[in-house]
Amino acid sequence: MASINKACVIGSGLIGRCWAALFARAGLEVRLFDIDEAQVTTALDAIRDIIAELHDNDLLRDQTVDEVLQRVSGSSNLGDAVGDADYVQECVPEVLDIKRKVFEQLDEVVKDSCILASSTSCIAPSKFTHDLKHSANCIVAHPVNPPHYIPVVEVVPAPWTSELTIETTRAFQLRLGQAPVVLRKEVNGFIINRLQYALLMEAWRLVEDGVATPQDVDTAVSQGLGLRWSFMGPFETIDLNAPGGVVDYCNRYGDTISAVCREQEDTRAMKGTATAATVHAAMRQDVPEDQLKSGARRAWRDRRLAALAVHKHKQAQVEQAVDDK
Amino acid sequence: MASINKACVIGSGLIGRCWAALFARAGLEVRLFDIDEAQVTTALDAIRDIIAELHDNDLLRDQTVDEVLQRVSGSSNLGDAVGDADYVQECVPEVLDIKRKVFEQLDEVVKDSCILASSTSCIAPSKFTHDLKHSANCIVAHPVNPPHYIPVVEVVPAPWTSELTIETTRAFQLRLGQAPVVLRKEVNGFIINRLQYALLMEAWRLVEDGVATPQDVDTAVSQGLGLRWSFMGPFETIDLNAPGGVVDYCNRYGDTISAVCREQEDTRAMKGTATAATVHAAMRQDVPEDQLKSGARRAWRDRRLAALAVHKHKQAQVEQAVDDK
Numbered sequence: 001m002a003s004i005n006k007a008c009v010i011g012s013g014l015i016g017r018c019w020a021a022l023f024a025r026a027g028l029e030v031r032l033f034d035i036d037e038a039q040v041t042t043a044l045d046a047i048r049d050i051i052a053e054l055h056d057n058d059l060l061r062d063q064t065v066d067e068v069l070q071r072v073s074g075s076s077n078l079g080d081a082v083g084d085a086d087y088v089q090e091c092v093p094e095v096l097d098i099k100r101k102v103f104e105q106l107d108e109v110v111k112d113s114c115i116l117a118s119s120t121s122c123i124a125p126s127k128f129t130h131d132l133k134h135s136a137n138c139i140v141a142h143p144v145n146p147p148h149y150i151p152v153v154e155v156v157p158a159p160w161t162s163e164l165t166i167e168t169t170r171a172f173q174l175r176l177g178q179a180p181v182v183l184r185k186e187v188n189g190f191i192i193n194r195l196q197y198a199l200l201m202e203a204w205r206l207v208e209d210g211v212a213t214p215q216d217v218d219t220a221v222s223q224g225l226g227l228r229w230s231f232m233g234p235f236e237t238i239d240l241n242a243p244g245g246v247v248d249y250c251n252r253y254g255d256t257i258s259a260v261c262r263e264q265e266d267t268r269a270m271k272g273t274a275t276a277a278t279v280h281a282a283m284r285q286d287v288p289e290d291q292l293k294s295g296a297r298r299a300w301r302d303r304r305l306a307a308l309a310v311h312k313h314k315q316a317q318v319e320q321a322v323d324d325k
Numbered sequence: 326m327a328s329i330n331k332a333c334v335i336g337s338g339l340i341g342r343c344w345a346a347l348f349a350r351a352g353l354e355v356r357l358f359d360i361d362e363a364q365v366t367t368a369l370d371a372i373r374d375i376i377a378e379l380h381d382n383d384l385l386r387d388q389t390v391d392e393v394l395q396r397v398s399g400s401s402n403l404g405d406a407v408g409d410a411d412y413v414q415e416c417v418p419e420v421l422d423i424k425r426k427v428f429e430q431l432d433e434v435v436k437d438s439c440i441l442a443s444s445t446s447c448i449a450p451s452k453f454t455h456d457l458k459h460s461a462n463c464i465v466a467h468p469v470n471p472p473h474y475i476p477v478v479e480v481v482p483a484p485w486t487s488e489l490t491i492e493t494t495r496a497f498q499l500r501l502g503q504a505p506v507v508l509r510k511e512v513n514g515f516i517i518n519r520l521q522y523a524l525l526m527e528a529w530r531l532v533e534d535g536v537a538t539p540q541d542v543d544t545a546v547s548q549g550l551g552l553r554w555s556f557m558g559p560f561e562t563i564d565l566n567a568p569g570g571v572v573d574y575c576n577r578y579g580d581t582i583s584a585v586c587r588e589q590e591d592t593r594a595m596k597g598t599a600t601a602a603t604v605h606a607a608m609r610q611d612v613p614e615d616q617l618k619s620g621a622r623r624a625w626r627d628r629r630l631a632a633l634a635v636h637k638h639k640q641a642q643v644e645q646a647v648d649d650k
Contacts (some may be wrong), residue, residue: 100343144549152549170333179548181541189585191537192545196559198527201586202520203484203559212516216506218558220517223504224477225468227560229551231629233543234521236530239608240623246605254596260514261526266588271579279573283564296567304556311636315629 002174004086004115008033010102015119018147019089021050024071024092025060032074033081040074047072054148057310082109087172089141091119099128102235107132115165115172117141121154121193124186125158137160142190143178144205146302149309151179153200154190204268208275214282230308231315329411329440329497329614332376333358336416337368340444343472344414346375347501349396350385357399358406365399372397379473382635393456407434412497414466432457440490440497442466446518449511450483461487464494467515470502471627474634476504477554479515529593533600539607553634556640 007023009016012034020043032047032180034040051068058069075081082088087265088106092098099118106116115220116138118125140156147153153173157166166182173180183190189197203217212220228237235246242249270276287297332348333342337359345368357372359365376393379385385393395637400406408411413431415425424443431441443450454463466479472478478498482491491507498505499627508515514522528542537545553562560571567574595601612622 052452081523150549150552153547154545179544181545183536185534185536187531187534187536188588189527189581191531191542192549194531194585194589195524195527195545196550196562197582197585198523198589200559200563200582201589202523206512206516206519209510209512210507211510211512212506214560217516217520217633218560219504219506220477220479220520221554221558222556222561224475224517225521226551226554226556226631227475227630228626229546230555230633231547231551232626233546233551234525235539235543235604235608236547236612237521238330238525239605239612239617240626243618245617246608247601250595250601251597252593254598254601256514257525258592258594260519260522261592262512264523264526265592266520266624267583267586267590269583270575271577271583272576273579274570276575276579279560280564283560283571287561288547292570293568300644301553301557305552307640308552308555308636312631313397315632319625 004168006083006085007087007089008082008085009089009091010106013040013091015143015145015147016091017046017050018143018145019091019119020047020072021054022148022178024068025054025063026053026176028071030072031081031083031085032072033076033078034074035076037076044072044074050148053306055078057306059148059309059313078105079109082106084111085114085119087115089117089119094120094122096123096127097299099123102133103128103138107134110134115139115169119143122189123158123320124193125161126186129158130160135160137165139165141169141173144192147178147304149302151177152192153178153180154182154183154192156183156186156190158186166315201267202264204270204275205264205266208268208278214279215286231312328588329493330354331408332412332414333406333407333410333624334414334416335431335510337364338416340414340468340470340472342368342371342375343470344416344444345397346379347374347473347503349376349393350379350388351501353396356406356408356410358401359399360401362401365401365422366373369397369399371609375473378631382631384473384634384638388480388608403430404434407431409436410439412442414442419445419447421448421452421589424448428453428457428463433458435459440464440494444468447514450481451511454483455623462490464490466498469517471630472503474627474630476502477517478503478505479508479517480505481508481511481515510602526592527589529595529600530589530591532604533593539604540575540611583616
């Protein structure tokens with residue numbers, strides 16, 4: 001497997017900045033590209049802030065801020081930015097034509113072994129990576145915001161993506177400290193959003209059908225289901241909920257679950273509905289308009305995610321210490 | 326609203342013990358009932374362990390273990406156990422006929438203002454609380470195991486449950502430190518399991534259709550979606566994911582989400598399926614049969630839940646300190 005030592009980030013927005021920080025933390029030389037020189041300068045300052053925050057949270061792998069930061073530089077010239085990069089991460093707007101154009105341009109300047117990864121959350125890679133010289137090197141690596149506190153990355157190959165590209169990308173994400181999940185087929189919404197939408201739509205029905213208030217549905221997750229899910233997935237959850245594991249669980253409860261799920265085959269419209277207005281109004285009771293608009297509540301969310309990342313990091317260390325005994 | 330000072334727990338199994346500890350922590354006098362005298366004695370020892378663990382985790386509200394423990398006593402005589410209790414929590418096996426019989430017996434011995442709450446996770450209260458003198462006082466208060474670390478409690482009234490009973494139960498759960506959610510209608514699975522099943526069934530389809538491995542689906546939750554959900558629900562999540570909140574989010578993404586959810590109207594069988602065997606085998610790679618059977622992995626889960634409860638408690642204190650400034 002080709003080793004990845006130099007990375008290039010295309011696009012200097014929020015996600016691009018986060019990727020740059022993660023790459024630099026892992027010891028890579030990073031070049032950040034944006035058409036607009038001023039944007040590059042702004043982004044480099046923001047990257048320093050991310051790296052400093054990781055340092056404050058003891059998540060910089062025992063490096064100093066300057067050690068990590070000096071690995072990052074910027075350029076508004078695509079060829080210079082890409083250079084002989086081993087890995088390029090595209091972070092441009094979620095517009096198919098823009099993705100196509102960027103991948104065509106990258107195709108012309110990258111070295112033959114370079115992996116071309118897109119950060120897209122929703123566009124299948126087959127839609128913008130066909131007919132390229134480096135099609136086999138193209139893949140989606142979709143992070144969740146903010147990726148330095150939410151490790152999962154969806155790795156989505158196109159039908160023509162090589163196994164080497166898939167495996168190299170997966171291994172690279174692990175090296176970054178991320179948690180890659182590999183899709184073996186392109187599906188709408190990939191897997192994270194499909195899982196999220198399934199839960200959201202049931203939440204929606206419960207409110208629309210007058211079973212519970214939006215706040216109480218949120219509480220059922222934030223003070224209930226979400227606690228286990230913050231460190232174990234739905235399958236391990238059921239595995240531990242019957243003496244004999246998953247097969248035993250399915251024998252005991254499978255028919256009941258399938259029956260409830262048949263009741264859930266009832267998709268509702270969300271856009272422009274009365275339920276959207278109801279849920280929106282309910283959210284404004286706890287988070288008034290000004291806190292939403294000012295970004296204060298988003299800042300709260302990100303503080304909580306950072307604190308949880310630190311908590312999980314410490315838990316992993318505790319478990320490692322136990323295993324080592 | 327009637328004040329609740331004396332509580333009785335019917336059934337000395339795991340959930341009964343946890344309720345007794347929570348009641349005692351909140352300052353109530355608690356009597357634990359079991360037909361079998363020996364079971365009562367065993368349970369009282371286990372309750373001491375729960376209270377001691379809460380103390381070790383700084384979750385005993387600045388009380389000593391003995392202060393809290395001395396509030397708990399046991400009895401194998403139903404009339405003595407109930408006495409003049411203000412609140413009875415039933416924790417007998419999930420068998421309708423047993424629930425009916427217990428509620429009939431309780432109906433004969435409780436004082437008229439006593440609330441009769443069932444811990445059932447799945448039986449609608451209308452099925453075992455009709456034709457009782459105290460029907461209006463009957464309700465479900467379904468905890469999630471272990472309730473001292475997972476606060477949510479589903480409060481499910483029967484059609485004849487009084488508003489006073491609903492509101493008193495809700496307020497009482499808050500006093501215990503739990504997070505009550507009130508169902509306004511009986512639905513199969515209540516709301517926690519309905520939400521859980523919706524996610525689980527999509528996880529199931531992703532594996533059955535060869536999109537991702539069981540481990541990767543679990544990772545998508547435990548290293549992704551579950552992080553936010555450990556402190557905010559699905560509605561607040563979308564509220565913060567569009568500049569203008571829920572209505573804006575639905576305008577931007579609602580049609581896409583509804584389209585994906587229509588693809589999910591495709592319930593699969595779980596019991597006795599090849600997919601059950603596949604998922605089971607995948608789980609055994611990380612947690613071998615002996616760790617499952619010995620309970621070692623369940624103990625790990627409970628340690629993580631305890632650590633997360635402590636983490637969340639501290640986060641709440643931090644936020645309170647910020648609010649107080």
